[in-house]
Amino acid sequence: MPVAEPEVGLKVLKGLARERSLLTALEIMRQEVGPAFQITLPGFQPAVLVGPESNRQILVSRRAHFRSRGPGDPVTKLLRHGVLVEDGEAHDLFRAQMEPVLQKPQVVGHIGRMQQYTDRVAQNWRDGTVVDMLVEMRRLALLIFMGTLVDVEFGPDMERLWRPILRAIKYISPGLWIIWPDMPRFGYARALAQLDDYLYGLIRERRQRVAAEETGEPSASTAANATDLLTPMVRNPAMTDDLIRDQILTMLIAGHDTSTALLAWALHLLGLYPEIMDKARAEVASVVGGEDITLAHVDRLEYLDTVIKETLRLYPPIHVGNRFVTEDTTISGYDLTAGTRVMASIYLSHRDERYWDAPQEFCPERFGPDGARVPPFTYIPFGGGPRVCIGATFAQIEAKVVLARLIQQFTLTSEGRKVHPYMGATLEPHPGVFLRVQRRAGPR
Numbered sequence: 296m297p298v299a300e301p302e303v304g305l306k307v308l309k310g311l312a313r314e315r316s317l318l319t320a321l322e323i324m325r326q327e328v329g330p331a332f333q334i335t336l337p338g339f340q341p342a343v344l345v346g347p348e349s350n351r352q353i354l355v356s357r358r359a360h361f362r363s364r365g366p367g368d369p370v371t372k373l374l375r376h377g378v379l380v381e382d383g384e385a386h387d388l389f390r391a392q393m394e395p396v397l398q399k400p401q402v403v404g405h406i407g408r409m410q411q412y413t414d415r416v417a418q419n420w421r422d423g424t425v426v427d428m429l430v431e432m433r434r435l436a437l438l439i440f441m442g443t444l445v446d447v448e449f450g451p452d453m454e455r456l457w458r459p460i461l462r463a464i465k466y467i468s469p470g471l472w473i474i475w476p477d478m479p480r481f482g483y484a485r486a487l488a489q490l491d492d493y494l495y496g497l498i499r500e501r502r503q504r505v506a507a508e509e510t511g512e513p514s515a516s517t518a519a520n521a522t523d524l525l526t527p528m529v530r531n532p533a534m535t536d537d538l539i540r541d542q543i544l545t546m547l548i549a550g551h552d553t554s555t556a557l558l559a560w561a562l563h564l565l566g567l568y569p570e571i572m573d574k575a576r577a578e579v580a581s582v583v584g585g586e587d588i589t590l591a592h593v594d595r596l597e598y599l600d601t602v603i604k605e606t607l608r609l610y611p612p613i614h615v616g617n618r619f620v621t622e623d624t625t626i627s628g629y630d631l632t633a634g635t636r637v638m639a640s641i642y643l644s645h646r647d648e649r650y651w652d653a654p655q656e657f658c659p660e661r662f663g664p665d666g667a668r669v670p671p672f673t674y675i676p677f678g679g680g681p682r683v684c685i686g687a688t689f690a691q692i693e694a695k696v697v698l699a700r701l702i703q704q705f706t707l708t709s710e711g712r713k714v715h716p717y718m719g720a721t722l723e724p725h726p727g728v729f730l731r732v733q734r735r736a737g738p739r
């Protein structure tokens with residue numbers, strides 16, 4: 296596997312110091328070394344692979360030569376037997392259990408609630424003030440995820456659980472643990488226990504609700520044709536409280552932190568490019584007008600769809616597919632020995648000059664009818680193959696509803712503050728997305 300010459304190493308260090316972003320380091324390595332390279336830091340020597348052929352082999356054709364997580368990985372420690380951690384049969388069983396709720400016919404049933412939650416968050420914005428959309432979109436993504444996919448009102452618990460959730464995200468974000476897997480992690484235990492208390496409490500309540508329905512007692516909602524993730528799990532005798540906790544926490548983290556990033560990036564880019572914002576607004580005005588958003592509108596918001604796709608290209612919230620080689624294998628002609636950490640760089644594939652025109656530019660039109668096509672597995676914001684994102688449909692519908700509603704209701708203008716991508720659990724706009732909000736006059 297190619298490695299960087301010392302002078303490239305120097306360039307990388309300079310880039311790091313200038314941009315304060317590890318992505319800059321990866322971009323310099325890609326430019327100087329090529330689409331496959333090995334990082335050679337003490338204790339951290341992943342093989343980084345870029346481009347459709349590598350992506351296809353890692354995600355599909357040679358996937359049996361990899362596993363997703365190491366035992367010392369904080370993701371494994373936190374999410375235990377969650378679908379994101381498990382491989383093989385256990386993975387397939389958990390996944391099959393959750394998939395029906397995440398199909399389009401079920402997800403579109405949540406459009407009304409997605410919009411209501413958007414209104415609820417936005418009603419606290421004071422006209423003319425500057426709002427940090429990174430924070431607001433997290434609030435919203437949490438309300439939407441819990442309200443629709445867990446069927447629980449999260450509002451009353453938001454403030455109490457805000458910090459524990461951020462601690463859980465920090466716990467799994469890249470850090471020193473990558474080179475020192477057993478390092479002591481102070482300052483997390485209490486927050487994570489608080490989150491667990493909440494989740495186990497939810498499971499207990501749901502078991503009671505389902506039991507009450509089965510004995511014919513009246514209850515708040517019907518579990519029989521549930522469209523949430525929790526109720527069917529509670530009904531499944533094979534699912535213990537621990538296993539359910541692992542799946543719900545997995546989905547809560549994977550399902551809201553990514554949406555937070557996507558929505559915040561999209562608003563950042565729309566704020567930065569007023570002419571693209573104007574086009575999106577014109578489309579929302581002509582398709583939705585002053586009405587509430589319905590499935591028919593969602594399907595017809597084609598330009599907004601390209602804005603979302605292009606946002607995911609430039610700033611994929613999950614910017615890398617991490618794998619470990621379990622048996623010696625070859626990817627794109629490079630030999631990889633068992634035990635090697637492999638990073639399929641979604642970020643670099645999405646900016647690969649071999650496949651994209653002007654890859655650094657924000658240009659939604661490239662996903663429109665006249666845009667140039669790229670080879671399969673070049674654009675993989677949701678991964679691919681059997682581990683493709685289980686929430687991809689949900690996330691895309693949610694993004695459209697939220698953005699369309701905000702564009703319909705508000706004029707959003709950028710404060711022009713510099714933003715850079717920060718590698719947390721997801722790729723986040725750092726230090727935040729500061730937009731001035733002005734409620735639009737006219738019919739609601």
Ligand code: HEM
Binds near residue numbers: 444549613615616679
């Ligand atoms: C913009 C939003 C989202 C993005 C960009 C995204 C991206 C991804 C990517 C790239 C993967 C594959 C990772 C890999 O192969 O290593 C993935 C997997 C996953 N995503 Fe998402 N995701 C999003 C939203 C969601 C939502 C809303 C949920 C849940 C409701 C979710 C749950 C999961 C789970 C559980 C997996 C693991 C699937 C498996 O291993 O079988 N994601 N996601």
